[in-house]
Amino acid sequence: MAKRTLELEKSKMDGKSTREEDVIKLIKEKEQTNIELSTLKHELEIAKRTLELEKSKMDEKRKAEEEDMIKSVKEKEQTNNELSALKQELEITKKTYELRCLQMETEAKDAKADLDKRLKELVQLLDDSRNKVKVLEAYSKSQKQKWNKKEIIFQRLTEFQFGALQELRLSSQCIKHEILKAKKSYSEDFNCLGLKFKKLVVEGENYHLVLAENRKLFNELQDLKGNIRVYCRIRPLISGQAEKQTTIEYIGENGELVVANPSKQGKDGNRLFRFNKVYGPNSTQGEVFSDTQPLIRCVLDGYNVCIFAYGQTGSGKTYTMTGPNGATEEEWGVNYRALNDLFSISQNRSSSFMYEVGSISEHNGLVVPDATMHPVRSTSDVIELMEIGLNNRAVSATTLNERSSRSHSVVSIHVHGKDLHTGATSQGNLHLVDLAGSERVDRSEVTGDRLREAQHINKSLSALGDVIFALAQKRGQAKTLMFVQLNPDVASLKDTISEKDGEIERLQLLKDLKNAYPSVNGEKQGTPLKHGYSSMSNDSVRGALRNQKQSSKTTSDHDYCSENIDKHSELDSQQSAEDLKQQSRFLKQSKYSRGDINQDVEILGYADGDREDRLSDVSDGCLSVGTEPDISTGESTKPLESEGNKVLSRVRSLQKLRQTTSSSSRDSPRAPTSMRKTATTNTISVKPPRRWQ
Numbered sequence: 001m002a003k004r005t006l007e008l009e010k011s012k013m014d015g016k017s018t019r020e021e022d023v024i025k026l027i028k029e030k031e032q033t034n035i036e037l038s039t040l041k042h043e044l045e046i047a048k049r050t051l052e053l054e055k056s057k058m059d060e061k062r063k064a065e066e067e068d069m070i071k072s073v074k075e076k077e078q079t080n081n082e083l084s085a086l087k088q089e090l091e092i093t094k095k096t097y098e099l100r101c102l103q104m105e106t107e108a109k110d111a112k113a114d115l116d117k118r119l120k121e122l123v124q125l126l127d128d129s130r131n132k133v134k135v136l137e138a139y140s141k142s143q144k145q146k147w148n149k150k151e152i153i154f155q156r157l158t159e160f161q162f163g164a165l166q167e168l169r170l171s172s173q174c175i176k177h178e179i180l181k182a183k184k185s186y187s188e189d190f191n192c193l194g195l196k197f198k199k200l201v202v203e204g205e206n207y208h209l210v211l212a213e214n215r216k217l218f219n220e221l222q223d224l225k226g227n228i229r230v231y232c233r234i235r236p237l238i239s240g241q242a243e244k245q246t247t248i249e250y251i252g253e254n255g256e257l258v259v260a261n262p263s264k265q266g267k268d269g270n271r272l273f274r275f276n277k278v279y280g281p282n283s284t285q286g287e288v289f290s291d292t293q294p295l296i297r298c299v300l301d302g303y304n305v306c307i308f309a310y311g312q313t314g315s316g317k318t319y320t321m322t323g324p325n326g327a328t329e330e331e332w333g334v335n336y337r338a339l340n341d342l343f344s345i346s347q348n349r350s351s352s353f354m355y356e357v358g359s360i361s362e363h364n365g366l367v368v369p370d371a372t373m374h375p376v377r378s379t380s381d382v383i384e385l386m387e388i389g390l391n392n393r394a395v396s397a398t399t400l401n402e403r404s405s406r407s408h409s410v411v412s413i414h415v416h417g418k419d420l421h422t423g424a425t426s427q428g429n430l431h432l433v434d435l436a437g438s439e440r441v442d443r444s445e446v447t448g449d450r451l452r453e454a455q456h457i458n459k460s461l462s463a464l465g466d467v468i469f470a471l472a473q474k475r476g477q478a479k480t481l482m483f484v485q486l487n488p489d490v491a492s493l494k495d496t497i498s499e500k501d502g503e504i505e506r507l508q509l510l511k512d513l514k515n516a517y518p519s520v521n522g523e524k525q526g527t528p529l530k531h532g533y534s535s536m537s538n539d540s541v542r543g544a545l546r547n548q549k550q551s552s553k554t555t556s557d558h559d560y561c562s563e564n565i566d567k568h569s570e571l572d573s574q575q576s577a578e579d580l581k582q583q584s585r586f587l588k589q590s591k592y593s594r595g596d597i598n599q600d601v602e603i604l605g606y607a608d609g610d611r612e613d614r615l616s617d618v619s620d621g622c623l624s625v626g627t628e629p630d631i632s633t634g635e636s637t638k639p640l641e642s643e644g645n646k647v648l649s650r651v652r653s654l655q656k657l658r659q660t661t662s663s664s665s666r667d668s669p670r671a672p673t674s675m676r677k678t679a680t681t682n683t684i685s686v687k688p689p690r691r692w693q
């Protein structure tokens, strides 16, 4: 190649021989080419050597490859062997595989059927779920709507409350403002009140003085009306009895009572009795209590009050004191009403007084070893105790085979009061007594135990007479009210007009005498007694009756009832004094005060001398209802017992007195029946110290 290039270049140099530079250049290029040729030669030699090396290597390689080929042939043979073994194995495997495929196909078919079934189920489930989703979606939609509504309402409510809160804030500010204003005015008012209160305190002190004065005046008024009052109550005839069988001829408004004896003609047929008041058969329990009520206040003011009912069996003592069995409030007797009053007045006064209505004793008859004390707080407590007492009474009656009415029943209420202002204390007692029947022993013609019992009863009634005498002498501050019970039945006439009633009438007049006569007409104390218990001529009684029929109120045309005033008003003390004057005038003006009528007057009770004896007898005794210290406490029992001899001597002197009086004629002054009865019981041993325990 370099040769060609040199030839080319030589042709070119021939073609252009002219130029020297080109020849030089060409020479130079020839030299260069020579160099390059030698280089190429060298390179060629190197390549030749390399080729030789390569050729030896190739030979070696070829040998190695031949060995490898032999090796490979051998391996190929081995591989062919293995391949045939593998082919066989493959055949077997193929067969196994085909079998397996068949098996798998059947399994796949089963699985497919199974899957189809499950797919169906799943599709069903999917449908159900979709339905449920739909329902839930609807529910959630409605819930959402609800919540939206609620949200709206809540928002409105919040807005409203917010508004209200604002209003409240405003109004609270207003109220604050007003409170401040009110506070200011209150403090001003308080200051004012303080001043007024100081004034009131001063006036309150005066009020207590006025109150005390008022109480004093009230009790003085009761004193003026008499410390002993005798009211007569006539029970109605039992149904079926004709009106004509009644023995009651006339009931005056001033306490006069005319009893007629149908077996007697003329002036002896009628008898006049006088009481503080007479309650007719139609009187209600309330009316009867209205005249008793003021005495209950006295108990709370520290006085001793004794209210008792006296009369023959069946005359209405229990009815008046307690009321009928299973009584309604209207039918309540004096006991319940008095207790009700007692508790209600004590409650009304509770701001200025503290009362302890501490105890009650319930005992029957004179000998009362089992009399008991109980604390009481209300009327019902007392009623309960009274019922227990009644039951006890019934039990003892059964064991004795006697009637309950043959014993006394005494209920005592003790009231301890304290004036919260002054600290002063008071002690008052209220004794409510339902006495045993007062019928005469001789009439009942009893003997043995019954006789003895009747005599005991008479003895206790005699003691009652003593107590009344003691009271009549103003020994103490006790106030006594006696209900004389009458049975208008003709058969009971003997007991109605018995000497015992004469005694009560006499006692009644003794009370009048003590209370009024000495200061009214200046007569000797005993004189009016002669007018006390009298029989009237039939003419005068008929006149009185005629007058009563003409007008129940206009009584002016008859001496007997001519000047009638309401002497039972509780609040008017002047009227009470007027009443006493009236009684005096009545005695002066009446037929019985004139000489001609005096002959008609049957003088009962004692002659002055006898009475004096009797009073001196009584004054020796120790009995005094109410004036004694609390007789139910242990302390008071001893003094009573220590005075036993005194009582015994007093009983004996009464018996002596009775013996003298019982021997006198009918026209002579009479001893009280009870005392005469005691005379007949002379043989019975007396245990005086236990009386009225």
Ligand SMILES: Nc1ncnc2c1ncn2[C@@H]1O[C@H](COP(=O)(O)OP(=O)(O)OP(=O)(O)O)[C@@H](O)[C@H]1O
Binding pocket: 234, 235, 236, 281, 311, 312, 313, 314, 315, 316, 317, 318, 319, 320, 324, 404, 405, 435, 436, 437, 485
């Ligand atoms: N004012 C009256 N109104 C209606 N009934 C009356 C009245 N007074 C008494 N009675 C009745 O007469 C009967 C006898 O009365 P009560 O038992 O009160 O008499 P008593 O005097 O207590 O008798 P005793 O001495 O036997 O205890 C009773 O049935 C009673 O209900």
